[in-house]
Every structure is written in structure tokens, then in C-alpha cells.
Amino acid sequence: MLRSRAGCPVTVASIAGAAGSHGATDTGSFGDRLAKLVASRESQVVLGLDPDPARLWPGAIDLAQAAAGDLAPAARAARAVAAHCALVIDATAEQCVAVKPQVASFERLGAPGWSALADTVALAHERGLLVIADAKRGDVDVTAASYAQAFLGETPTPFGTVPGLGADAMTVNPLLGRDSLEPFVRTAREHGRGLFVLVRTSNPGAADIQERQLAGGEAVSDQLADLVDEIGTSGTGRSGLSDVGAVVGATAPGRLSALRERMPRAVFLLPGIGAQGGRVEELAAAFAPGRAGGLVSASRGIVGAHERAGGDPAVAAAREASRLRELAWRLTA
């Protein structure tokens, strides 16, 4: 039976180092910070934010129209996107433990889009939520270090230190191999942040490369899982969870147990719930290391709930987020 929750949302201030501003205020490893926050918020739900300017909540358009008379389309669209994200966060924050902004959705609006992303990160932190930047970056070592600065760290310049986005974690692409992941691990660990490495994604095309069989008999994704475990072990906190997690699509529940065996300490970020067909009920194996061992991520399933159920977008989103939260929490009781 699900316990009733405290009336007030848990705030950043109430959890030591739960959500980051920059570096200095963060204490503990990412795995431990996450485990604490999952316990106190009684939620494993990650709100995916991938705002399409053509499909924003009506209230966001109104707010942006009112505020932005003669700005260029990019600036006006970015304001509307930020307003939309704020409405969605306010509607669902109590049901969630983190937000996962999809960087592409902001980046396509250029510099104003990046500012909207920064505003969204700040608001999520104010609401006591962790921020997982869904960036899927991956590059050679020098460049990987730059991306780590952009999302998790900061950049020294002759004009002073430039803070990065301040995300608590980010998704990374391991195709370039171990040396391309190490700068991300280094920066994340220095700042108490985390990574989610793509291991088995939620789309049908995951079969093309990730599920190819290697000469040794295992799949490419098994190899990726071993890499995640290798680089993550030394970042394991008292919670038993590492600061290097894995993206494992909720659309392939059949792979969960095998991947969990290879990555006993990794937090699984499980996208693909709802719109892509994944079902929370099939994800039990993800939670073997504890309640914070799996994060249930839904984007359109929550934000577009009113398109299926009708009614007010905020009410429908809150109801769907609550439903997912209770399903996952009960599954891991």
C-alpha cells in the first residue's frame, strides 16, 4: 500500500546537496544523492521535456504573446517554450524526482533556446527536482571534456570562470569507446554529478547496431553494459549505486534482466514509457539494486495526457504522472 506523502514538496534546501547549483554546494556521490531524493519524494518518475513549439500548452502561448511584442520569432518561441516547461513542471513536480530536458528541442531555437533551457534547469532545481540533460553527447577526449564542461562543470577563461548548464546528470553516447567517456566521468565525479550511458535505446533501430551479435556470442549492448560497469564501479556510493548509469529502453523489457546482471550498480534510466509503448509493470528487473535503481521516464505520455483523456492539460499531466509514480512505487515495495 502506498503511504500518503507529506503535504509540501521536498525542496533542494531540505536535502543536502540534492540538486546542484554549481559544484561547491553539492555533497555526496550522484548515486547517493539520487537514492536520498527518491526516498524522500517517494518517486522514481522522470518528467521528459521535449517541447515542440507547434504543440505547446495553450497557456504558454498566451503568456509568451503577452510578454514579447516585437521580438524575433526565435526569441518569442523560446519564451513560449520556457513558459510551457514551467507550466508542466509546476503541474507535475510533486509526482517526480527529476526532469529530463531534451536538449535538441531547445537547441533548434538557437541562443534564445539555450537561455530557455537554462531557465528550465533553474526552475526544476527550485522545485527540488534533479535535472538530467538528455544530450546524448559523445566525442574524442578533448571534445568530450568540453561537453562535460558545458553540461556538468564549468569552463575557465581569461575573463573568469563560465558556469555550465548545471545539470545533475547527462546522457552520453559510448560509440567512440572508453577514452571518450573518461572526461565525462572525471567531470561528473568532481562535481557530484552523474552520467547515463546509452546501452539499449527505446527505438526500433536499436536492433541495427546495439543488438548485433558479436563474435563472442554477446550483443553489442552487452559490451556497452560491461563498459558502463567498468567505468562506474569506482564511483559507487554508500547506497550501492554508481554515478555511471545506463539508458535502457522500457520498450525492451526482455533485455532488462541480462543487462542488470552485467551492471549491478548502475541506475537504469528507462525511457519509452507511454507514447513509445513501454509499460512500468514490466520493469521490475531494473529495480534490483533498490528503489532508485530505476528511473521511469515519460515525456509525451505525461505532457500530452490531455490529448487522450481530454480536460485541462495540467490536471491530465498531474494525473498521469501520479499514476506512473504509484505504479512504480508499488512495483518496488
Add this chain to the structure above:
Amino acid sequence: MLRSRAGCPVTVASIAGAAGSHGATDTGSFGDRLAKLVASRESQVVLGLDPDPARLWPGAIDLAQAAAGDLAPAARAARAVAAHCALVIDATAEQCVAVKPQVASFERLGAPGWSALADTVALAHERGLLVIADAKRGDVDVTAASYAQAFLGETPTPFGTVPGLGADAMTVNPLLGRDSLEPFVRTAREHGRGLFVLVRTSNPGAADIQERQLAGGEAVSDQLADLVDEIGTSGTGRSGLSDVGAVVGATAPGRLSALRERMPRAVFLLPGIGAQGGRVEELAAAFAPGRAGGLVSASRGIVGAHERAGGDPAVAAAREASRLRELAWRLTA
């Protein structure tokens, strides 16, 4: 013997659709546009731009200091980065056919960094150069479409259409499989732009995943090469070159011939020349489909030439770019 070149740099206006503003002015497929520009500029050199704010050319710092009194560090650093890129482009444009800005280097400066990237793209186009955004993006289909809008296309919004960065091509990561590449191909093809898919990168870690042997005997990178050929064939222009190219590190010349056999129509983008140890002389196989079949990319090798050779950064950079241009041009005579 290398022919002497025309005195004036070839400009955008002189090559129909050589470098893009947005969509409407571009004619021809990316492969054909590239082949024309390589012929007219007599260059296969791509100038990599990955500015580190702590290692800019001294003139750029001076320019930024003078222009930016009380701006925040990010805005001042972004101005310095843009000034640096402008100096490097002005020094070397005549020797090059394209620039390849490394998106991470700009992104770590936030919204002002994105503006500096846009300024750099605009300047490169003014100088008659193509722009290859080194973004290495890859994501599920909806998100891939957003990244394609960000770099190659534009985004419809209720406030008007928001133009993307206006790059002529971008690098993409194929780990998520065919359905994750298709939105990039669609947008690129609509706008006469191109893609470079990661097949075999220039870093040592490429061995970890890309060079793993599959059950069928071939390497993962061979599989990636087949995917590139499949999605690229229908985008082949009169030049015989496709709009879907491949990133093949110059540090692994031993793999070039085999990969060329699997991708007879792809333009090879060959990073890793210079600082990473790649040598132009070993890249002949890349150029089998013609002079525009291979693009020789160097970043620190050109921009940091003065650190090895001494003297003025602009003179040293121009000399190194010229050396690479002549080496490659002669190799493909």
C-alpha cells in the same frame, strides 16, 4: 605540378548554391555542390575550429577586451572565441574548402557561445567556405528531426519560422540505428545539405566498439559503412558523390581501402591529421571517387602551428594549411 591559383578567393556568389543561407538559394545535391567547390578552390582542406578560451590567438583576446567592458564572463569569452575564429578563417580561408566548427567548444559558453557559433558560420559563408557542424548528434526519430532542424533546416513555430544554424553539413552518430538517421537524411536532402556519419573515428577508443568483430566476421564499423551506403545511394549526384558521407579517422589508414569498398559514393571526412598523428600521404584510398571524395580535416595542426614553428599565428596557420592543401591536391592529381 600544382597549378597556381586565381588571385581572388572564390566567393559564395560565384558558385551557384555553394554555401547555404537558408534552403531556397541552394541548388544541387550536397555531393555536387562540394565537388564543384573543391574543383574551383583547388582544396580538400577542412579547417577544424575547436576554440579553447584559454588558448586563443593573442589578437582575439585584445579585440574582446577592447569591445566588452562590463559583460559577464560568458559573453566576453564568447566574443573572444568569435574573434579568434574570425582571425583563423581570415588567415586560412584561401587554402580551405570548408570549416568544421566543433559545437562543444561554443556550447560550453551557453547562449553567448551559440551566438558566437552563428557568427562563425556566417563569416565562413561570406568567405565562400562550406560549414560542417561537428555535432555528432544522434537520437530517436522525433529528436533527430529536432537536431536536423537545429543545424540544417528550420523550425516552424506559432511566431514564424525559426532558421537553424545554416550549416551545409553536420556529423551524426549512428549508434541508434537506421531510423535515427532517417530524419537527418530527409532534412539534409530537402535543403541540399549533407551528413557525415561516424564510421571509424580517429581516437584510440574507436577499437572498443567500432572495431569489435561481429558474429558474421566483419567489424561493427563495416556494418556502419553498409548503413551509410544504403541510406546514401539515393542521394547521389551527377558528381557520383552522395549527400551521406562518413567520418573515417586519418589515424587508421589501414582501414581506408576496406571502408571505401563498402561506401563507394560517400565523401570521407578524415579527421586526425597533425596533432592526432594522421598523415595525408597515407590517405590515397579515400579519394577513389575523385578529388572531392576525401576531405582532409585539421584543427590544432593548423590553428596551433605557431606553437611548434614559432612566429605569427596567422602566418604559421596559413603556411600549414597551404602545406596540407598541396599535399592532398598532389596526392589526387
